[in-house]
Amino acid sequence: MSRLPVRNRKSGLVVLGGGEASRAPGVVHLVGAGPGDPDLLTIKALKALQAADVIVHDGLVSDEILDLAPASTQRINVAKRKSRHTLPQDDINQLLVALALDGLTVVRLKGGDPFLFGRGGEELTACREAGVVCHVVPGITAALAASAGAGAPLTHRGSAQAVTFVTGHAAHGEPDLDWASLARPNQTVVVYMGVSTAGLIAGRLIDAGRAASTPALIVENASRADERRILTTLAGLAIAAEGLKGPALLMVGEAMAMAEVAPATVDLVLPVSLFERSSRS
Numbered sequence: 001m002s003r004l005p006v007r008n009r010k011s012g013l014v015v016l017g018g019g020e021a022s023r024a025p026g027v028v029h030l031v032g033a034g035p036g037d038p039d040l041l042t043i044k045a046l047k048a049l050q051a052a053d054v055i056v057h058d059g060l061v062s063d064e065i066l067d068l069a070p071a072s073t074q075r076i077n078v079a080k081r082k083s084r085h086t087l088p089q090d091d092i093n094q095l096l097v098a099l100a101l102d103g104l105t106v107v108r109l110k111g112g113d114p115f116l117f118g119r120g121g122e123e124l125t126a127c128r129e130a131g132v133v134c135h136v137v138p139g140i141t142a143a144l145a146a147s148a149g150a151g152a153p154l155t156h157r158g159s160a161q162a163v164t165f166v167t168g169h170a171a172h173g174e175p176d177l178d179w180a181s182l183a184r185p186n187q188t189v190v191v192y193m194g195v196s197t198a199g200l201i202a203g204r205l206i207d208a209g210r211a212a213s214t215p216a217l218i219v220e221n222a223s224r225a226d227e228r229r230i231l232t233t234l235a236g237l238a239i240a241a242e243g244l245k246g247p248a249l250l251m252v253g254e255a256m257a258m259a260e261v262a263p264a265t266v267d268l269v270l271p272v273s274l275f276e277r278s279s280r281s
Contacts, residue, residue: 023103026053028096028127030114031107032139033057037223038064040140048107048137049073054099056092057109060247062224065109089119093126100132111247112141117167117192141165143190146219146249150229152259154188159254162187168194168201168250175201183208188253195248199238205252210234215256220248231259 029048034040049055049069057066059079066075076095078087087095099106114120114136127134143165147154154163166177168191175197182189183205194201195218206212212235220228232240234252241250 025132026100026102026104026106028100028106028108028123028132028134029137030120030123030134031109031137032113032118032141033061033065033109033111034140035112035142035145035223036060036062036221037145038062038068040145040223041065041068042137042139045137045139049109051105052107053104055107055109056096056099058111060111061109069107089122093123096123097126097130097132100127101130110139113139116141116165142192142219142222142247142249143251146217146222146251149223149227150217150219150259152217152251152256154190154251154253154255156255156258159186159257160188163190163253164188165190165192167192168197174204177204179204179208183210185211185214186254188251188255191250191252194250195241195244198241198250201250202234202237205234210252214252215254215259216240217251217256217259218244218248219251220244221246222249229259231256 029052031045031048032042033045034042046068049065052069052073054074054076055066055069056076056078059077069075078092078095096106096108108114108120108123110118110120112118114123115138120136124134124136143154154160164182164187166175166182166189168175170176189205191201202216205214212233214234216232216234216237218230218232218237218240220226220230226246228246230240237250237252241248
């Protein structure tokens with residue numbers, strides 16, 4: 001059995017076994033941890049955690065989920081936050097490959113689903129190019145948990161014939177999206193990583209023809225104990241998103257009007273929007 005990698009506390013680097021005879025390569029499992037509630041972890045994901053030698057995990061993965069792995073399993077936190085990365089993505093790719101080539105069973109544990117804005121495709125490609133076997137275990141993405149928890153279906157006869165997942169984050173400038181397509185009525189648009197650009201997104205959708213009165217639901221920390229829901233309109237989206245700290249989804253569409261009101265977790269925000277203010281000035 002290979003000696004587990006040890007984190008160098010000064011440099012943050014991972015030191016592998018090194019110096020020993022070459023071993024048969026290990027395997028990488030790209031595992032979706034789901035939105036946060038441990039009960040929403042799949043059985044296949046649980047089995048992968050319990051068989052792991054080392055877990056390379058995102059910062060949003062809860063301790064409750066990490067603790068489902070054996071106590072002897074090494075954990076490596078490669079948390080990403082806005083403007084602050086513990087490890088750049090290329091280094092994460094190289095880390096996964098190096099651990100597997102050292103003979104370890106590696107679980108790359110990612111919030112939500114690995115292939116939905118999780119950069120799992122890049123990690124899979126890196127493993128394939130290095131000749132490392134890589135398996136993918138899907139996870140429940142945050143939009144599904146947010147929709148289910150709020151009782152606001154992403155698709156619904158008569159009000160949402162389609163659903164589109166987009167990202168509100170771009171490396172440089174605003175996201176390059178087909179605003180005209182997203183502005184069509186009777187569909188749900190789910191925006192990941194869009195809190196900081198909520199005003200821009202709302203403005204582009206309204207300019208493209210989406211009604212300012214379209215219901216909009218913001219869900220922060222979906223499925224977790226501290227989940228918060230804010231029901232508003234497209235016109236009020238920017239103000240409603242102000243001050244949110246945790247990971248949040250913006251969900252725009254007629255079906256969002258079905259969101260359940262739970263006083264402990266839900267705010268109804270119908271402010272005078274920035275767009276209305278500007279039209280009055």
